[in-house]
Amino acid sequence: MSHVKKTFQPRSSRSLSSSAWINVLYVPALLLFVVFIFYPFYKGIQVSFTNWDGYSQESKWLGLDNYRRLFTDPDISNVIKNTFIYGLGSALLQNIIGLAYALFLNQHIKMKGLTRTIIYMPAIISPLIMGYIWYFFFQYNGGAINDIVLLFAKDPVNLLGSPGVNVWIITFVNTYQYLGIAMVIFLAGLQVIPKDYYEAAKIDGAHAFSRFQHITWPLLAPAVTISIVLNVIGGLKLFDVITAMTNSGPGYASASLSTLMYQLYFGRQDAGYAAAVGNLMFVIISVISLAVLFYLRRREVEPS
Amino acid sequence: MKNRLGWKEGAAVVFCLIHIIPFYILFTSSFKAIDDFSSKWMAPGYFYLDNFVNAWKEAQLGRALMNNVLITVCAGILIVLLGSIASYPLSRRKTALNRTVYSIFVSALIVPPLTILVPLYKFMVEIGGMNQYWGIILLHVTFSLPMTIFLYTGFISSIPQELDEAAMMDGAGRFVLFYKILLPLLKPATATVIILTCVNIWNDYQFSVFFLQKPEIRTITVALSGFFSQYNNNIGWVAAGSFMAAIPITLVYLFLQRYFIQGLSAGAVKG
Numbered sequence: 001m002s003h004v005k006k007t008f009q010p011r012s013s014r015s016l017s018s019s020a021w022i023n024v025l026y027v028p029a030l031l032l033f034v035v036f037i038f039y040p041f042y043k044g045i046q047v048s049f050t051n052w053d054g055y056s057q058e059s060k061w062l063g064l065d066n067y068r069r070l071f072t073d074p075d076i077s078n079v080i081k082n083t084f085i086y087g088l089g090s091a092l093l094q095n096i097i098g099l100a101y102a103l104f105l106n107q108h109i110k111m112k113g114l115t116r117t118i119i120y121m122p123a124i125i126s127p128l129i130m131g132y133i134w135y136f137f138f139q140y141n142g143g144a145i146n147d148i149v150l151l152f153a154k155d156p157v158n159l160l161g162s163p164g165v166n167v168w169i170i171t172f173v174n175t176y177q178y179l180g181i182a183m184v185i186f187l188a189g190l191q192v193i194p195k196d197y198y199e200a201a202k203i204d205g206a207h208a209f210s211r212f213q214h215i216t217w218p219l220l221a222p223a224v225t226i227s228i229v230l231n232v233i234g235g236l237k238l239f240d241v242i243t244a245m246t247n248s249g250p251g252y253a254s255a256s257l258s259t260l261m262y263q264l265y266f267g268r269q270d271a272g273y274a275a276a277v278g279n280l281m282f283v284i285i286s287v288i289s290l291a292v293l294f295y296l297r298r299r300e301v302e303p304s
Numbered sequence: 305m306k307n308r309l310g311w312k313e314g315a316a317v318v319f320c321l322i323h324i325i326p327f328y329i330l331f332t333s334s335f336k337a338i339d340d341f342s343s344k345w346m347a348p349g350y351f352y353l354d355n356f357v358n359a360w361k362e363a364q365l366g367r368a369l370m371n372n373v374l375i376t377v378c379a380g381i382l383i384v385l386l387g388s389i390a391s392y393p394l395s396r397r398k399t400a401l402n403r404t405v406y407s408i409f410v411s412a413l414i415v416p417p418l419t420i421l422v423p424l425y426k427f428m429v430e431i432g433g434m435n436q437y438w439g440i441i442l443l444h445v446t447f448s449l450p451m452t453i454f455l456y457t458g459f460i461s462s463i464p465q466e467l468d469e470a471a472m473m474d475g476a477g478r479f480v481l482f483y484k485i486l487l488p489l490l491k492p493a494t495a496t497v498i499i500l501t502c503v504n505i506w507n508d509y510q511f512s513v514f515f516l517q518k519p520e521i522r523t524i525t526v527a528l529s530g531f532f533s534q535y536n537n538n539i540g541w542v543a544a545g546s547f548m549a550a551i552p553i554t555l556v557y558l559f560l561q562r563y564f565i566q567g568l569s570a571g572a573v574k575g
Contacts, residue, residue, distance in 0.1 A: 022397065022478060026390035026405060029449050036427075036446040037412065037420065044423035054422075101319070107312065115316045117561050118323050124557045124564060126507035128525045129546045132532060133326045136333050136344060136539060144329050147343040176326075184565050237416035239510045243529070258418050258510070265422055275422040282419040289414050 047275040054271035066276035075252040075260070080284070082167050083256045086174065087236035087288065093175040094231045095224070098182025103216075105183070106190045116187075120180035127177060131244025134173045135160075138245070163253035166246050170254060173241050178234060182227045189223030190216070225296035232292050236285045257281040330550075333543035355544035363531035363545050368524045369552070371516075372506060375437060375523065379444040380502045384494055386445065387452030392482060394453065395460040396468070406457065412450040417443075418510055425514055435518040443511060448501040455500075459493035460486065499564055506553055524549045 048066055052059035070076055101119060105112050122130060137144045138159045146156035160166050197215045206214070239258040242248055248255035248263065255263070257277060264274035329344050334355050336348045360366065394406045417424075424443075433439025463486065471481045487494075509525040516522050522530070528545050535541050557564050 019478075020397070020399075022393045023402065025393050029386050029390035029409070029453065030405065032386070032442065032446040032449065033409070033412070036424070036443060037417070040420045040423040040427050042423075043427065044420050047423055047426070054426075104312075104315070104319075109312045109316055111313060111316050111320075115320055116565070117558070118320045120561075120565055121554070121557065122323070122326075124503055124507075124553055125550050126509060126525050126553075128507075128509040128529060129550050130326075132528070132542060132546045133330045136329050136543060137326065139539075142341065142344065142539070144344040147345055176323075233414060233416070237418055239418065240525075243509075244532070258416075261418075261421060265425070271422050271426075278419045278422055282415060285419070286415055 044275045044278060047272055048279055050272045052272045052275075053269045054265055054274075055269070059272065062272065066273045069273060070276060070280060075255070079252060079255045079257060079260050082254060083236055083238075083281075083284070085167050085171055086238040086242075086256055087232050089168070089171045090174045090178075090235040090238075091228050091231035093171070094179040094182045095227055097175065098179045098227065099186050099220075101179070101183040102186030102190060103212075106187060116180075116183070119183060122177040123180045125177075127174075127240035128244050130173065130177050131241040134169075134176075134241075135245050138169055160246050161250055163250065166254045170238070170241055170245055171235075173245065174235060174238055177241075178231065182231065185223050185227045185230075186220065189220045193219045221296075221300040225293070225300060228296060229289055229293050233285065233289050236288065237281075257284070330543055330547055333539055334547045335544075336540050338538060338540055355540040356548065359531065359541045359545035360548065362535070362541070363527045364519060364522070365524065365527060365545065365548055367520060368522050368527040371437075371521055372523045375441055375444070376502050376505050378437070379441045379448070379505050380498055382441065382445045383448045383452050383501050384497060387449055387497060388456050388487065388490060388494070389482070390449070391453050391456035391460055392486070395457045396465065406453070409450050409453045412447075413454065417447045421514065428515060434515060435521050437521070440512060440515050443515065444501075444505045444508070447511075448504070451500060452497050455493055455497055456490065459490060463489055495563060496566075499560075503553070503564075 047059075049062055049064070050059040051062050051065075105116055109115070135143075140146065140156055140158050140161065143156075143159075145159065149157055159169055193216065197219075198211060201211045201215060236256075237258055238256050239262070242254060242256055242259050246254045248259040252260060252263075258281065261274045261277045261281065264270045264277060332344055332347050335352055336342070337350075337352050337354070340348060342348075390409075394402055394409075428434050428439055428443075431439075433442070467485065468481060471485050472478075476484065507525065508523070509529065512523045512526045513529060516526055519527075519530075528542075528549055531545055532542050
């Protein structure tokens with residue numbers, strides 16, 4: 001993070017900065033942005049005001065009807081609730097467990113490296129494949145969980161088919177997969193806390209918990225911010241794991257905004273409405289992540 | 305350091321085991337014959353490879369693997385090239401214009417590209433980019449650029465500007481300066497960028513499933529999801545397919561894990 005500060009130092013030479021032509025170097029990147037992000041984004045706002053079906057040439061202007069539909073759609077409130085559980089629920093769990101692992105591994109332990117490697121491993125595997133792996137666990141017929149359940153009960157439990165339960169199972173899978181990233185961010189954060197702080201606190205007779213409360217936690221604040229924001233964004237746009245484990249079912253019981261949009265577009269040829277859902281998702285994700293970011297950044301500066 | 309293993313080592317072993325369980329279940333499922341209904345917790349007592357052979361053939365994983373390699377490598381090269389040159393003026397010339405351009409690039413980090421799926425799909429159909437390597441490659445490059453530019457700009461800003469000036473004094477042109485002097489210094493940032501973006505591209509499903517629908521251009525995840533919906537009942541096949549699909553990146557990770565963990569967390573910590 002140190003280099004970020006340096007960029008604001010006064011410039012030592014004017015000659016280098018006077019040559020505006022080097023700006024052409026970012027033109028290719030900007031061009032890609034305009035073509036594949038800005039233009040579609042602008043088009044998406046247009047499409048969301050129509051009843052376009054996704055393939056025909058014609059579409060009718062509907063005005064705000066698609067957005068009005070968002071408020072009356074019986075599925076949407078549950079889908080938004082799910083999206084929040086995926087986003088905020090897994091962010092919370094990932095960070096609590098990730099922090100616990102980081103504190104644990106930040107000690108002298110043999111096989112520290114191995115443990116870190118194993119806990120981190122799921123993060124590099126495709127979330128779709130991770131979804132399938134956990135599907136083998138939770139599936140109704142012959143799933144690994146039900147093999148255990150059947151030892152104690154007569155009937156298997158339908159975990160993935162129960163609305164409410166499956167949402168938390170998916171949240172759990174997302175947590176399992178990415179808590180390694182939170183752990184590594186916290187481990188890096190712990191490395192930079194000077195050891196003498198702890199020594200001094202020990203001499204003053206501070207207990208382990210009060211050392212954590214007064215030294216570790218405040219000094220870990222930047223790492224907490226980054227880790228939470230990353231996980232919130234990742235959870236709010238969750239798509240692959242849901243598709244793999246429940247295909248947003250039963251009905252829309254475990255759908256998130258991203259899988260709902262997919263099904264509206266490709267399943268129900270309701271492209272205009274799907275575009276409106278996409279725009280809603282855009283607003284929700286940017287507002288929430290920015291709010292979380294600003295809130296946590298403010299907390300960093302405040303003395304605790 | 306004590307020689308004895310204490311409770312901490314014991315706890316570490318337990319954590320490792322808990323985290324390995326899913327992989328163990330994947331392993332037992334993929335080696336079991338279709339008529340073997342024994343618990344997934346039990347390892348098969350025999351050696352059986354048919355699931356792998358069938359999954360490889362039916363899901364056309366060989367072809368999918370080639371597509372994955374091609375798309376990831378081409379996108380990776382373009383990302384490093386376009387991202388590094390774009391970051392040079394953004395970190396060396398901090399005019400109002402360039403600050404704005406930088407904010408535009410970086411703000412895209414927050415917003416997932418999936419939100420513009422509908423119009424993007426329409427646009428890709430219009431320009432003939434569906435089921436084309438160049439189509440998906442350009443999409444991956446575009447959506448990886450925010451992170452790439454963010455990392456490179458930060459890194460270039462940490463290289464003293466005096467270095468540029470000294471080189472220019474010696475008569476080096478801007479491009480010579482960039483490729484001969486800066487690019488070699490950027491190696492750590494480049495390693496981070498490659499790992500961060502290529503893991504995402506290799507694993508991508510949410511874009512590939514829309515834009516790569518023809519069987520001959522499908523990537524591993526798309527092939528696997530098609531395979532899964534077709535052979536939902538045959539868990540052995542799906543498990544073997546997932547197993548094979550996860551192997552390449554897991555091996556790369558195990559060999560280069562130090563760089564992976566550093567790289568992936570560097571991307572985060574520099575936020």
